[in-house]
Amino acid sequence: MTNRTVLVLLDPATEVRTSVLELLTIARGLGRVEAVALEAPTVEVLAQLGAYGIETVHQAELARDGACVSGDERHLPAVVAATLAAAVRLTDADVVLLPTSFAAKETAALAAHELGAGLVIDAAAVREVDGRIVAGKRVFAGAWDTECAVTTDVAVVTVRANSAVAQPAEAAVEPVTEGFAVEVAPSPVTLLSREVKADTSGRPPLDQAAVVVAGGRGTDGDFGPVEDLADALGAAVGASRDAAFEGWWDAYVGQTGVTVAPRVYIGAGISGAPHHRGGMQASQVIVAVNSDPEAPIFEICDFAVVGQLADVLPQAAAEIRKRRS
Amino acid sequence: MRIVVTAKYVPDINTERGFQDCRVVRNAGEGTLNELDENAIEAALRLVEAERESGGVGPDDGEVIVVTMAGTDGDVALRKAFQLGVDRGIRVSDDALAGSDYFGTAAVLAAAVRKLGSEEPVDLVVTGMAALDGLGSVVPTLLGAELGLPTLNLAKKVELAPAGSPARMLTITREIDDVTEHLSAPLPAVLSVTDAANQPRFPGFKLIMAARTKEIEVWSSADLGLDSAVAGAAGARTETLSAAPRPERAEPEIVTDKGEGGVALADFLIRNDLV
Ligand SMILES: Cc1cc2nc3c(=O)[nH]c(=O)nc-3n(C[C@H](O)[C@H](O)[C@H](O)COP(=O)(O)OP(=O)(O)OC[C@H]3O[C@@H](n4cnc5c(N)ncnc54)[C@H](O)[C@@H]3O)c2cc1C
Numbered sequence: 001m002t003n004r005t006v007l008v009l010l011d012p013a014t015e016v017r018t019s020v021l022e023l024l025t026i027a028r029g030l031g032r033v034e035a036v037a038l039e040a041p042t043v044e045v046l047a048q049l050g051a052y053g054i055e056t057v058h059q060a061e062l063a064r065d066g067a068c069v070s071g072d073e074r075h076l077p078a079v080v081a082a083t084l085a086a087a088v089r090l091t092d093a094d095v096v097l098l099p100t101s102f103a104a105k106e107t108a109a110l111a112a113h114e115l116g117a118g119l120v121i122d123a124a125a126v127r128e129v130d131g132r133i134v135a136g137k138r139v140f141a142g143a144w145d146t147e148c149a150v151t152t153d154v155a156v157v158t159v160r161a162n163s164a165v166a167q168p169a170e171a172a173v174e175p176v177t178e179g180f181a182v183e184v185a186p187s188p189v190t191l192l193s194r195e196v197k198a199d200t201s202g203r204p205p206l207d208q209a210a211v212v213v214a215g216g217r218g219t220d221g222d223f224g225p226v227e228d229l230a231d232a233l234g235a236a237v238g239a240s241r242d243a244a245f246e247g248w249w250d251a252y253v254g255q256t257g258v259t260v261a262p263r264v265y266i267g268a269g270i271s272g273a274p275h276h277r278g279g280m281q282a283s284q285v286i287v288a289v290n291s292d293p294e295a296p297i298f299e300i301c302d303f304a305v306v307g308q309l310a311d312v313l314p315q316a317a318a319e320i321r322k323r324r325s
Numbered sequence: 326m327r328i329v330v331t332a333k334y335v336p337d338i339n340t341e342r343g344f345q346d347c348r349v350v351r352n353a354g355e356g357t358l359n360e361l362d363e364n365a366i367e368a369a370l371r372l373v374e375a376e377r378e379s380g381g382v383g384p385d386d387g388e389v390i391v392v393t394m395a396g397t398d399g400d401v402a403l404r405k406a407f408q409l410g411v412d413r414g415i416r417v418s419d420d421a422l423a424g425s426d427y428f429g430t431a432a433v434l435a436a437a438v439r440k441l442g443s444e445e446p447v448d449l450v451v452t453g454m455a456a457l458d459g460l461g462s463v464v465p466t467l468l469g470a471e472l473g474l475p476t477l478n479l480a481k482k483v484e485l486a487p488a489g490s491p492a493r494m495l496t497i498t499r500e501i502d503d504v505t506e507h508l509s510a511p512l513p514a515v516l517s518v519t520d521a522a523n524q525p526r527f528p529g530f531k532l533i534m535a536a537r538t539k540e541i542e543v544w545s546s547a548d549l550g551l552d553s554a555v556a557g558a559a560g561a562r563t564e565t566l567s568a569a570p571r572p573e574r575a576e577p578e579i580v581t582d583k584g585e586g587g588v589a590l591a592d593f594l595i596r597n598d599l600v
Pocket residue numbers: 215216217218219239240241242243252253254255256257258268269270271272273274275276279289290291292295307308309310360361520
């Protein structure tokens with residue numbers, strides 16, 4: 001291993017999501033890992049970081065024209081990007097890793113632009129080959145594996161959830177939080193309001209869940225059976241875009257929605273259109289429930305039931321609960 | 326209102342897509358206008374149309390110009406844009422641009438916007454939310470950074486202060502990653518729109534006919550005054566090392582429900598240690 005420094009973005013710093021633990025695990029394989037935060041990490045967060053071998057958390061002290069930048073604005077991609085760029089300069093880091101999301105892509109692009117760094121979006125693996133950072137990507141709806149090397153000194157990479165199994169370090173450490181000054185450029189963009197959707201479902205987040213149950217037009221608007229099976233499995237619930245645009249469910253899976261790559265994806269009443277497949281075909285195991293034996297989703301699945309989802313899903317949920325207890 | 330839309334020519338999502346020698350295969354006849362750029366074109370057309378309707382500008386004022394960076398087959402994308410009603414189509418083509426990465430693409434598109442701006446001011450640049458081949462969703466951000474313009478990304482809803490307002494503020498609503506935000510910025514700006522922003526129109530017969538013969542302007546990197554170090558494979562900050570098709574999935578196990586389908590599903594999950 002080289003003496004490379006790897007920075008991992010921790011935003012928010014009030015919780016460590018599974019995707020960040022996966023990132024920390026990947027990062028340890030590349031060099032010395034430090035975290036970058038825009039607010040003070042909580043005690044629980046520090047303990048988790050310590051378990052993953054993080055000795056230093058760099059906490060930004062944000063200022064613009066002499067005034068402190070606080071509140072929601074801290075999460076704007078331009079502000080986070082300025083922070084990452086400043087942290088790279090401070091630590092002379094070689095690699096910056098972020099968990100993939102739409103906001104993270106914007107942040108990563110701005111940071112890479114400022115640093116003159118190479119950029120990889122949606123990596124499924126990151127490793128070092130002959131001194132260079134090499135990222136693996138699944139493209140074309142999971143049909144191709146590609147690898148690319150970053151040719152610049154600094155690499156900025158967003159990494160998909162479920163790309164690694166989170167693994168604590170061999171020995172835990174006690175992280176130290178160190179402040180550093182970040183000058184944020186005046187922005188012509190005004191944030192008028194920002195609202196984070198409160199999730200009271202108790203289910204794992206869709207983009208990070210190990211098991212996803214998704215419902216489509218075939219639910220005819222009743223997501224009850226989908227939710228029932230998801231809860232029996234401890235899974236996240238998603239939808240097809242058509243079901244989401246009907247207003248039946250919020251978050252949808254696919255190329256323009258959420259990209260998922262769970263251990264198990266179960267699609268019920270979903271035909272498996274190319275746009276949908278693009279967001280789930282990298283799943284390890286694909287299960288389909290569909291009343292039409294000719295549904296295209298059967299071409300990419302491992303297991304399928306041809307039948308009515310309102311019959312099949314509740315029965316599966318009941319059976320799982322029974323065999324578990 | 327003079328709007329530039331950037332639109333990409335991509336392999337059709339319904340065809341067999343793949344790589345050869347680490348480059349995306351672009352078979353003639355199997356490429357299309359990136360569907361998500363139809364949303365960008367629609368957003369641009371609506372902004373110009375709204376301005377004409379409100380009397381903010383004359384009935385013939387306002388212009389939507391589409392720029393694409395592609396080889397000659399990229400004309401397919403521009404023809405489709407003409408069918409939808411855009412006024413001008415420009416293709417930036419140059420062998421030296423082949424192999425451009427995100428930064429190279431953004432630098433080229435920015436140079437094209439600047440050139441258009443030197444003819445007459447550009448008020449707004451509209452892009453799609455992602456190109457369906459690479460799904461990067463970063464070119465809009467980089468384009469804004471290259472042009473030094475405020476960037477409003479992933480709009481689900483777009484509102485523009487009427488012509489004649491002291492500052493023409495563009496306000497968007499976006500819903501990403503479980504967060505709803507309202508953002509605003511003054512024109513000129515860069516805007517990317519999602520597929521939820523609008524329903525792209527169907528081309529009319531007259532426009533389809535006219536699109537066949539409408540002139541496509543072709544610009545080279547020299548026309549754009551581009552430094553050859555920023556674009557093309559030479560300027561790229563990443564290098565593709567390998568591209569290989571994934572092994573095919575094994576034949577699926579398919580059960581037809583005769584009253585036991587749910588039990589079979591549960592059994593499959595348990596048997597494979599997936600519960
Ligand atoms: C630019 C663009 C981007 C898009 N992005 C996305 C995206 O990100 N994600 C996405 O999902 N879509 C996306 N789409 C839409 C996509 O093309 C499809 O239209 C959509 O995925 C279809 O949703 P569906 O499978 O729920 O509906 P349908 O295609 O109508 O399929 C419904 C299925 O349910 C089955 N069914 C009906 N009744 C039952 C029953 N009682 N029990 C069991 N099965 C039943 C039917 O046999 C059928 O196979 C996009 C489209 C465009 C143009």
